[in-house]
Amino acid sequence: MNNDLIRIIDSYAISKKNHIAYHFKDKTNTYSDLKRYSDALAKHIDSMKLPRNKPIMVFGGKSFEMVATFIAVIKSGHSYIPVDVDSPDDRLTIINTISNPVAVIAVEELPIRLSGIPVISKNDLKQIFLEHVEYQVTHAVRSDQTVYIIFTSGTTGVPKGVEISYRNLRNFINWIIGSDFQLPDNLQMLQQPAYSFDLSVMSLYPTLFKGGTLYGLSKKVTDNFAVLFTTLPTMPINVWVSTPSFINICLLEPTFNSENYPNLTHFLFCGEELTVNVVKALKVRFPQAAVFNTYGPTEATVAMTQIKITDQILTEFDRLPIGYVMPRMHARIIDAKGKPVAIGVRGELQIFGDSVSHNGYLNNSEKTNKVFSMVHGQTAYRTGDIAMIHQDGLVQYYGRKDFQIKINGYRVELEEVATILNKVSYVKQSVVVPKYNTHQQISMLIAYVILTENHFKNGLDLTTAIKSQLKELVMPYMIPQRIIYRATLPLSANGKVDIKSMIIEANTQ
Numbered sequence: 001m002n003n004d005l006i007r008i009i010d011s012y013a014i015s016k017k018n019h020i021a022y023h024f025k026d027k028t029n030t031y032s033d034l035k036r037y038s039d040a041l042a043k044h045i046d047s048m049k050l051p052r053n054k055p056i057m058v059f060g061g062k063s064f065e066m067v068a069t070f071i072a073v074i075k076s077g078h079s080y081i082p083v084d085v086d087s088p089d090d091r092l093t094i095i096n097t098i099s100n101p102v103a104v105i106a107v108e109e110l111p112i113r114l115s116g117i118p119v120i121s122k123n124d125l126k127q128i129f130l131e132h133v134e135y136q137v138t139h140a141v142r143s144d145q146t147v148y149i150i151f152t153s154g155t156t157g158v159p160k161g162v163e164i165s166y167r168n169l170r171n172f173i174n175w176i177i178g179s180d181f182q183l184p185d186n187l188q189m190l191q192q193p194a195y196s197f198d199l200s201v202m203s204l205y206p207t208l209f210k211g212g213t214l215y216g217l218s219k220k221v222t223d224n225f226a227v228l229f230t231t232l233p234t235m236p237i238n239v240w241v242s243t244p245s246f247i248n249i250c251l252l253e254p255t256f257n258s259e260n261y262p263n264l265t266h267f268l269f270c271g272e273e274l275t276v277n278v279v280k281a282l283k284v285r286f287p288q289a290a291v292f293n294t295y296g297p298t299e300a301t302v303a304m305t306q307i308k309i310t311d312q313i314l315t316e317f318d319r320l321p322i323g324y325v326m327p328r329m330h331a332r333i334i335d336a337k338g339k340p341v342a343i344g345v346r347g348e349l350q351i352f353g354d355s356v357s358h359n360g361y362l363n364n365s366e367k368t369n370k371v372f373s374m375v376h377g378q379t380a381y382r383t384g385d386i387a388m389i390h391q392d393g394l395v396q397y398y399g400r401k402d403f404q405i406k407i408n409g410y411r412v413e414l415e416e417v418a419t420i421l422n423k424v425s426y427v428k429q430s431v432v433v434p435k436y437n438t439h440q441q442i443s444m445l446i447a448y449v450i451l452t453e454n455h456f457k458n459g460l461d462l463t464t465a466i467k468s469q470l471k472e473l474v475m476p477y478m479i480p481q482r483i484i485y486r487a488t489l490p491l492s493a494n495g496k497v498d499i500k501s502m503i504i505e506a507n508t509q
Contacts, residue, residue, distance in 0.1 A: 024216035039135035041072035060107025079146040161362035187212025197494035295322035329353035349387035352380035447480035
């Protein structure tokens with residue numbers, strides 16, 4: 001990026017004054033609105049005399065006011081922590097305790113009281129946004145200063161705040177708008193994930209940097225299929241960004257095709273594994289569109305590998321590769337002791353370079369030191385993902401280390417079982433979870449399955465047929481003992497299949 005992110009976005013208030021920056025529900029806001037709102041709030045934040053470059057929590061949903069607040073916080077020299085309006089109260093409390101923010105901006109009313117911290121309420125914010133001020137951007141976040149902090153779930157239930165710097169973000173934007181993806185000049189991008197999920201960054205900042213338009217979808221809309229499929233066709237989007245799970249829901253709608261979405265030329269997927277079946281179905285509906293698989297942990301600024309899924313890739317791979325590493329980033333495979341392994345050998349994926357968080361986890365040196373280190377003078381991160389790198393640099397993903405279980409003495413990768421199950425002709429999508437006995441030992445595997453169209457008149461015959469095909473593909477101990485059929489699989493607020501809730505369901509029946 002040759003120019004400063006904030007200055008470029010602000011410049012559109014003059015060069016594209018009335019161009020729509022954000023479309024949400026029945027409301028549109030221009031780049032002129034974005035500058036006016038963010039200037040007024042930045043000036044107000046400055047007047048609060050807060051310690052510079054300390055985090056400010058921002059609580060809200062998918063509104064334009066949320067985006068304007070992010071820009072204002074950056075202008076005022078602070079990092080922001082997005083907390084989604086649908087977050088449980090205890091998550092809000094935990095994030096507040098861990099991050100110790102210097103202020104909270106309530107774009108939506110806070111559900112709980114946070115004592116001992118300045119709060120700009122929803123009503124306060126409304127009045128601030130009405131102000132017309134002159135504001136000079138002199139101390140915006142820059143270089144290696146933290147620009148945003150995304151809190152991940154955390155395997156222990158305690159979220160971890162990943163600090164992403166301005167330099168990290170700048171490197172990511174350069175890549176997305178560069179030659180690898182060849183996105184349209186006039187970006188009209190879908191904005192579906194919650195802002196507390198870093199996948200939202202994939203559409204947010206590249207679109208604003210290019211002076212395009214964002215089309216926001218709320219969780220209320222995505223949870224209601226009738227509303228979703230009447231809303232989506234009204235959006236003239238040309239670039240789609242989502243998890244594979246969300247597109248799988250959209251493929252349930254027969255009218256989701258290029259005839260009804262004539263502008264849609266690019267699909268970018270991230271956040272979870274993209275399957276062959278999903279891409280094949282998508283290519284039938286959108287034969288001319290470019291479909292990209294991307295990969296990256298939150299710790300490496302959204303994504304850092306990409307591959308365009310061609311017909312040749314679909315033919316060559318049973319499990320789709322996650323792509324080639326972006327410029328200024330590097331990847332290697334290490335063993336359990338952290339030592340690099342040979343090309344073509346599986347192990348843990350370690351990544352390093354300009355997109356990796358320089359500071360690690362906010363106020364959590366213990367967990368930071370466990371997974372962050374220095375490799376060849378650059379910040380490195382151990383992903384916890386099992387992968388292999390081909391001779392040409394193509395990265396292949398094989399699942400999570402923490403989704404590896406033992407059943408009857410056999411080591412099993414849950415994601416591998418689901419991937420193989422998806423190859424069965426009657427299966428469109430699946431998730432495989434463990435069932436525990438009273439001694440907290442795994443007694444069986446349970447598969448939750450979305451079906452393709454089939455001729456079976458009862459579930460028993462269908463299950464028999466699925467297991468019969470599985471016997472030809474896996475060892476007997478890998479075959480789920482129970483198969484439960486669903487029209488859809490539950491999604492988390494981030495748009496991913498909510499595996500945790502399915503594990504809970506499987507173990508409370």
